[in-house]
Amino acid sequence: MHERAPLLQIANLVVKYGHIQALHGVSLDVQPGEAVAILGANGAGKSTIVRAVSGWVKPAAGRILYAGEEITTLPSWDRAARGMALVPEGGHVFRDMTVEENLRLGAYLESDPRTVRERMEYVYTLFPVLKERRRQIARTMSGGEQQMLAIGRAVMRNPQLLVVDEVSMGLAPVLVDTVFEALRQLKEEGVSMLIVEQNAHETLNVVDRGYVLENGRIVLEGMADDLREDPRVQAAYLGG
C-alpha cells in the first residue's frame, strides 16, 4: 500500500492582523481518517488556524493543502465544496431559522432531496434532541443545543474533514460529554477531524494526535496518550 497524501497539510502558516502577528509559521497535518487536536490557551492562535483553514482570513505566508491541492487563497464556499465542513466558534447557527432549515442549509451543496433527508435522519440519531426541536427557531435554544445544531449542520455536508472550533466553550459538563461523544462517533465512521480546544482532557480522549500551540507557535506535538502523560501538558491544561 502506497502512502496517501495528508488530507490537510498546513506548511509554515503566517497570519497577521494588521501589525499583530497571530501565527509565526505553523506546520501541521491531518491524515485521512485521523482526528487531530490543537490545544492551547486563550489567545495562542488556535482560532486563527481555523479561520485560515476555513478561508475567513488570508495568510500572510505559508500554504494550506487539502487532499494534495493548494487551497491557501480559495474562498470558503469552494473549500466546503471540496468536502470540508466547519463547526465555528460559538456555533454561528442561522439564528432566525428553524433547526430543520439550518440542517437543510448544511446540505446546501447537495441537490438530491433523498440524500438530504437521510443525512438529516442521521443527524437526529446523533442528537435526538434536535429531532424534538426541529421546528424550533435556533435562537430560542440553549447554547448547548445550538452547538449540537452547528455540528449537525456540518455533518449534513457529509464531510471528509470536520474542523471544530472551541465546541465545548461555555457548555455545561453534561453537554460537553454529549458533544464529544458525537465527535467520537463521527470519527469511528471515518470522518477526519481537526479539533481546536481548550478542554484538553475531553479532546485527548477523542483524537489520535495533538499539537500544543503557544503564542502562535507549535511547541509540542505527539500522540494523544503521550500528550496526556506529558508533564507540560498536565501542568498547563489538565490541572496538574
Add this chain to the structure above:
Amino acid sequence: MGYLISIATFACIWAVLALSLNILTGYAGQVSLGHAAFFGIGAYASAMLTVKAGWSFWPAFVAAILITGVVGGFLGLPSLRVRHDFLVLATMGINFVVIAIFKYVSFFGGALGIIGIKKPALFGWTLRGPWFLALAALYLVLTLWISAYLSRTWAGLALTALREDEDAAEAVGVSVPRFKIYAFAISAALAGGAGSLYAHFLGSVFPDHFAFVESIGIMSMVVFGGIGTLRGPVVGAFILKALPEYLRFVGDYRYAIYGGVLVLMMLFQPQGILGDNSWLWNKIRRRIND
C-alpha cells in the same frame, strides 16, 4: 373614477418597488436606501428608448428591466466590500449620483426631463385607464410570483443564510458574493420594470421623481407592512402610497409620514404591522383559526 384608477395604478407600481426592495433587504439582508435610483434608471431607459430611439413600449419595457438589472448588479459591487451601515451610506450615495447624472448630463434631458412618452399600445389599441391598471396589476402579480418563488427555492434559502450570518453561509458552501449580486440584479430589474410603467403612465420623467426621498418612501412601505414577508410590502405600498394621494391634505405631509412611519415602526413594531408575530397579524391569524 379615473382618479381612483390612477391612484390604484400608482399603488401597484409602488407595491412592485416595495416588493423588489424586499428581495434585497428583506430576503438577502442588504439594506439599501437608494432603491429609487433603480426605479429611475428603468424609467429613463424606457423613456429614452421610446422617445429618442423610437422603440415601441413592449421591447423598451423588457430592455428597461434588463438594463436596470445589469446596472443593479454592478451597483451591488460595493456590497461585496462593505456591510451594514456602510452599505446603507454607499447605496444613498448611488442614489444621489444617479439623480445628478439625469440632471446634469444633457443626453438625459437635464432638469427638463423627458416628455412626450407614449402610453403602451396593444394591436394598435392604446392602453389607458383601467387597461393600464390591468397591465400594472399584472406586473405586480409577476413580481409577487417571483418573490414567492425566490423565498421557497434553494436560492431563497441561500439569500436568507447570507442575511443571517455571512460567515456561516460561506462555510456551508454559499457563494456569498454571487448571491449578493443576484439579489441586487433581481431587485433592480423588477424596480426597472416599475420605472418603465411609471414613465409611460405619466408621460414624462424628471430627475426629482427618483430622488433620495423616494427611496425613503419605498423603505418605509416595506418596513410599515412587514419586511421579509410577501403581504407586508404590498399592503405597506397600498396604504402609504394610495392614502396620501387620495386624501390630498395628507399628501402635503407625505414625507413627514414616511419619516414618522420609519421612526415609529422601529420603536414599536419593527417587524411591521403585518410581519410574523406582529400584534395585528397575530390577531388576524387568531380570527382566521377560530
